[in-house]
Amino acid sequence: MNILIMGTGYVGVTTGLVFAELGWNVTGLDPDQKKTQSLSQGELTFYEPGLNTLLREHLQSGRIRFTSEPEMAVRDSNIIFLCVGTPSDRDGNADLQFIRQASESIGRYMQEYKVIAIKSTVPIGTNHKLSQWITNAQTVPVPFDVVSNPEFLREGSALHDALHPDRIIIGCESDHAIDVMKTLYEKIQSPFFVTKPKTAEMIKYASNAFLATKISYVNELSRLCENIEVNISDVAEGMGMDHRIGPHFLRAGIGYGGSCFPKDINAMLYMAKQYGAELSILEKVIHVNQTQYSHYLKIWEQKLGTFRDKKIAILGISFKPDTDDLREAPSISIIEHLLESGAAIRVHDPAAKLPPDLLSEQLLQVDLLEEALEQCDAIILCSEWEHYKKADWTRLKALMNQHFVFDGRNVLDGNQMTILGYHYYGIGRHLH
Ligand SMILES: NC(=O)c1ccc[n+]([C@@H]2O[C@H](COP(=O)([O-])OP(=O)(O)OC[C@H]3O[C@@H](n4cnc5c(N)ncnc54)[C@H](O)[C@@H]3O)[C@@H](O)[C@H]2O)c1
Numbered sequence: 001m002n003i004l005i006m007g008t009g010y011v012g013v014t015t016g017l018v019f020a021e022l023g024w025n026v027t028g029l030d031p032d033q034k035k036t037q038s039l040s041q042g043e044l045t046f047y048e049p050g051l052n053t054l055l056r057e058h059l060q061s062g063r064i065r066f067t068s069e070p071e072m073a074v075r076d077s078n079i080i081f082l083c084v085g086t087p088s089d090r091d092g093n094a095d096l097q098f099i100r101q102a103s104e105s106i107g108r109y110m111q112e113y114k115v116i117a118i119k120s121t122v123p124i125g126t127n128h129k130l131s132q133w134i135t136n137a138q139t140v141p142v143p144f145d146v147v148s149n150p151e152f153l154r155e156g157s158a159l160h161d162a163l164h165p166d167r168i169i170i171g172c173e174s175d176h177a178i179d180v181m182k183t184l185y186e187k188i189q190s191p192f193f194v195t196k197p198k199t200a201e202m203i204k205y206a207s208n209a210f211l212a213t214k215i216s217y218v219n220e221l222s223r224l225c226e227n228i229e230v231n232i233s234d235v236a237e238g239m240g241m242d243h244r245i246g247p248h249f250l251r252a253g254i255g256y257g258g259s260c261f262p263k264d265i266n267a268m269l270y271m272a273k274q275y276g277a278e279l280s281i282l283e284k285v286i287h288v289n290q291t292q293y294s295h296y297l298k299i300w301e302q303k304l305g306t307f308r309d310k311k312i313a314i315l316g317i318s319f320k321p322d323t324d325d326l327r328e329a330p331s332i333s334i335i336e337h338l339l340e341s342g343a344a345i346r347v348h349d350p351a352a353k354l355p356p357d358l359l360s361e362q363l364l365q366v367d368l369l370e371e372a373l374e375q376c377d378a379i380i381l382c383s384e385w386e387h388y389k390k391a392d393w394t395r396l397k398a399l400m401n402q403h404f405v406f407d408g409r410n411v412l413d414g415n416q417m418t419i420l421g422y423h424y425y426g427i428g429r430h431l432h
């Protein structure tokens, strides 16, 4: 079977490489020629561990190729995966313009039966719209089936997640298309959950919103823990031992970011309004997330005295470690706040780069951790890269002017840092 992947971003490239790894022939299609040229030369356009090696391997094996020409790519495919972006529009709804454009080119160029699977995260009912857009673009009627096959991979561990998913969700009403999907994924050991298209679409949003709810719950709880001298990490560990709660997504921090949680929860709230329902819990989830970083900045500023004229090192700017993605990263809001408060900032990140137009005399990005710490008064750790966990904090201390460490992800050993002479503060973290 020939697989066409429309959209060669995080999801498209990972999905394409996983199918190539499973032995299928894959074509990646993207109108962005810079992306398809770079990928054809074995260079990813973003940072994601493990993908580069697999990309080069499968370019060599001939199982994957990239193009910006839709006509032949659509014609030669048996199954098409839509992995295009669905960003927020001005009202918070998911903007379906890329889904629509992709479906119109499928309709225009298809000449025989195809299975068309949507991996992009799309509002309830989009599968149905897609069928209409494809049909309307056809000049002669050609049969096809649409499948909802939402993706659950995380950036930073995309390859692992796509090769070992907890479940494969298939929303489809055609037995033939369900069989095609089962054949495609047969080498992946994972439960297969077949349901209606609308249900599959809802499972994706409901899962992301639930994970974000867990995070906002512990984050709000961390504020209480801060006042009662209890360590939120210990509370989360004890809670997580109950298998009904589970240990995951209970790490308190400066808030969630990324290209998915914020936009998907907004899209859910938009849908709720559209269908006359209330999702008041999710409104609170957003509120806690939006106030979490500023709540802790206030506490940290009191510890330091003031941010004005202080030199602050920001460690880790990506929304999470092992990615260079800055979309909705809490670090950006923190940097903006510090600049307004008159601090001078040096930023370090193992992979992510601040956009050049943000940089100024007051805000520099440096290549070495040592350069960021040189003469600084305080560190704010915004994403928990291994690089920082493994750093030699005994040696680094000598570089700093004052020794305040504000650990926005609760990952450094606070007791050890205190013994070394740092003034260590985390998130809802009372030290023993
Ligand atoms: N990033 C993640 O971790 C993740 C995980 C699960 C689901 N998702 C969802 O998957 C979708 C894609 O996310 P992403 O992060 O990979 O997006 P992305 O922005 O990295 O990539 C999307 C790509 O689609 C391309 N594109 C736009 N119009 C096209 C067209 N007509 N034909 C072919 N390609 C086209 C763009 O040029 C871009 O390269 C979104 O709906 C997102 O919510 C993302």
Ligand SMILES: O=c1ccn([C@@H]2O[C@H](COP(=O)(O)OP(=O)(O)O[C@H]3O[C@H](CO)[C@@H](O)[C@H](O)[C@H]3O)[C@@H](O)[C@H]2O)c(=O)[nH]1
Residues within 6 Å of the ligand: 121, 151, 152, 153, 154, 155, 156, 208, 211, 215, 248, 249, 250, 251, 252, 253, 254, 255, 256, 257, 258, 259, 260, 261, 319, 320
């Ligand atoms: O206990 C936790 C876990 C995560 N985070 C933060 O939550 C955000 C999102 O992290 P994560 O979910 O690991 O990364 P994403 O790549 O955004 O993945 C989410 O969004 C994807 C896109 O929809 C889904 O496919 C994934 O299943 C879902 O986990 C990051 O800012 C993390 O720092 C916390 O603050 N505490």
